[in-house]
Amino acid sequence: MLRDDINNAVKDAMRAKDERKLSTLRMVNSTIKNADIAARGEGKPPLSDADLLGVFQKMIKQRQESVELYDKGGRAELAAQEREEIAIISAYLPKQMSEADVNAAITAAIAETGAAGMKDMGKVIGVLKAKYAGQMDFGKASGLVKAALTG
Numbered sequence: 613m614l615r616d617d618i619n620n621a622v623k624d625a626m627r628a629k630d631e632r633k634l635s636t637l638r639m640v641n642s643t644i645k646n647a648d649i650a651a652r653g654e655g656k657p658p659l660s661d662a663d664l665l666g667v668f669q670k671m672i673k674q675r676q677e678s679v680e681l682y683d684k685g686g687r688a689e690l691a692a693q694e695r696e697e698i699a700i701i702s703a704y705l706p707k708q709m710s711e712a713d714v715n716a717a718i719t720a721a722i723a724e725t726g727a728a729g730m731k732d733m734g735k736v737i738g739v740l741k742a743k744y745a746g747q748m749d750f751g752k753a754s755g756l757v758k759a760a761l762t763g
Contacts, residue, residue: 613661614661614664614665614704615644615664617704618637618640618641618644618704619641621633621637622634622637622638622641625637632693632696632697632700633700636696636697636700636701637700639697640668640671640701640704643667643671644659644664644667647659647663647664647667662745662746663745665705665706665745665746666745666746668701668702668704668705668746669705669746669749671701672698672701672702672705673751675694675695675697675698675701676694676698678690678691678694679691679694679695679698682694705746705747706746706747707747708747708748708749709744709747709748714748714752714753714756715756717740717743717744717748718736718740718753718756718757718760719760721736721739721740721743721757722736722757722760722761724739725739727761728761729761729762730758730761730762732761733754733757733758733761736757736761737750737753737754737757740753740757
């Protein structure tokens with residue numbers, strides 16, 4: 613489904629002669645193909661849409677780090693280019709959860725798994741990733757889970 617959306621967007625970008633969107637979407641397609649090849653090498657099937665959301669989040673995180681470095685280095689034009697790519701890739705992610713929703717999801721996952729301490733953190737994160745892939749930043753969520761389990 614996501615692959616079809618991206619391929620159709622590539623065609624639309626070609627027709628509209630939108631070079632930034634076209635190059636970004638081609639890069640996304642290339643990243644998807646590389647991830648599929650890596651999965652095939654491990655004997656796994658091609659990535660599902662949920663797996664692709666993780667790939668997209670990783671791409672966005674890389675660009676956010678680049679923006680930070682470009683801003684520090686005084687390269688505003690490169691930072692702006694990265695921000696445009698972030699916006700294009702983000703369009704394919706589901707709506708991000710609010711902080712209150714993330715906290716509620718963490719509380720529910722802790723209750724669902726019966727987590728009692730830090731040794732159960734992996735179980736809680738696993739449940740969150742299964743239910744909310746692409747909808748929350750798991751880097752921030754893991755800190756909140758840790759706080760909830762030690763708190």
